[in-house]
Amino acid sequence: MYTWEYQTMTSRSRFSAFRDAVNAQESNPLDTVVIVLILLSAVVVGLETVPSIYNAVPGLFAWLDLLIVVAFGLEIGIKMAFRWPRPWDYLKDAWHIFDVVIFVLTLLPYVVYDEQGALGATLALRALRLARSFRALRVLRLATELKGVRVVIETLLRSIPQLTVVAILLGCIVYTYAVMGYNLFHTNDPENFGTLGLSLLAMCQCAVGDFAEIMHTQMNAPEGYPILSPLFFLSFVLIAGLTILNFFVGTILSELESVREEESEQTTDIQQMQEQLRQMQETLVRIEKRGV
Numbered sequence: 001m002y003t004w005e006y007q008t009m010t011s012r013s014r015f016s017a018f019r020d021a022v023n024a025q026e027s028n029p030l031d032t033v034v035i036v037l038i039l040l041s042a043v044v045v046g047l048e049t050v051p052s053i054y055n056a057v058p059g060l061f062a063w064l065d066l067l068i069v070v071a072f073g074l075e076i077g078i079k080m081a082f083r084w085p086r087p088w089d090y091l092k093d094a095w096h097i098f099d100v101v102i103f104v105l106t107l108l109p110y111v112v113y114d115e116q117g118a119l120g121a122t123l124a125l126r127a128l129r130l131a132r133s134f135r136a137l138r139v140l141r142l143a144t145e146l147k148g149v150r151v152v153i154e155t156l157l158r159s160i161p162q163l164t165v166v167a168i169l170l171g172c173i174v175y176t177y178a179v180m181g182y183n184l185f186h187t188n189d190p191e192n193f194g195t196l197g198l199s200l201l202a203m204c205q206c207a208v209g210d211f212a213e214i215m216h217t218q219m220n221a222p223e224g225y226p227i228l229s230p231l232f233f234l235s236f237v238l239i240a241g242l243t244i245l246n247f248f249v250g251t252i253l254s255e256l257e258s259v260r261e262e263e264s265e266q267t268t269d270i271q272q273m274q275e276q277l278r279q280m281q282e283t284l285v286r287i288e289k290r291g292v
Contacts, residue, residue: 042139089252098141099141185225188222207240
């Protein structure tokens with residue numbers, strides 16, 4: 001009797017540990033299987049774009065896609081079951097909502113059909129192609145399963161308020177130089193500075209470092225500016241392309257460090273709670289032994 005109770009208690013403790021690990025989004029066998037399925041799904045979607053391979057075994061791809069959809073549905077169901085009797089708590093996490101949205105989108109190819117008829121067939125075919133393209137979104141689920149990717153995405157989201165101020169400053173600089181560029185170069189280079197819109201696009205191109213050809217055009221034109229043009233473009237690249245963009249990088253790196261510290265603190269708290277739970281279980285086992 002004692003052996004059976006002890007084994008039952010051990011099995012329950014293992015199940016509880018596995019459930020707690022899944023709920024805490026730590027590394028566990030279920031997440032490993034999901035990552036393998038995500039990578040398999042990415043390979044399948046990529047091979048479908050090769051007509052010679054897809055036309056050879058179309059049925060195999062259909063079955064693989066159905067298998068992957070069912071597996072993702074089971075994963076969501078299992079994780080919700082681990083939160084019983086409150087399975088809806090699964091949706092309190094934004095990452096879990098993201099998973100469910102992707103899963104629902106991957107179900108659309110099984111809902112949209114290619115109907116017969118002129119306009120109806122065209123619209124259905126476009127909808128079917130769009131729905132099938134959603135399967136590529138499964139790759140984004142790696143962001144949910146891989147902790148490092150989650151940290152990067154959370155960093156970008158938290159950086160948005162601070163980056164907004166920097167973006168406004170960068171926009172003012174680009175607009176100012178675009179207006180100046182239009183007034184100076186629209187006669188020499190109407191392709192890049194013929195309108196204010198084209199001038200804005202040209203300055204955005206210069207901001208990423210691709211300005212040499214545009215600058216040489218203004219320098220070598222019949223009515224060009226051999227001295228003013230280098231000063232104009234080099235000053236813009238120095239201000240917008242180097243200084244301001246470095247503010248973006250610095251802001252993101254600063255936020256990344258704070259997110260990593262928070263993740264580290266949460267991991268430490270979870271480990272301490274699991275250690276306390278393990279000690280309590282060992283104490284209960286010793287009490288049971290003494291009682292027997």
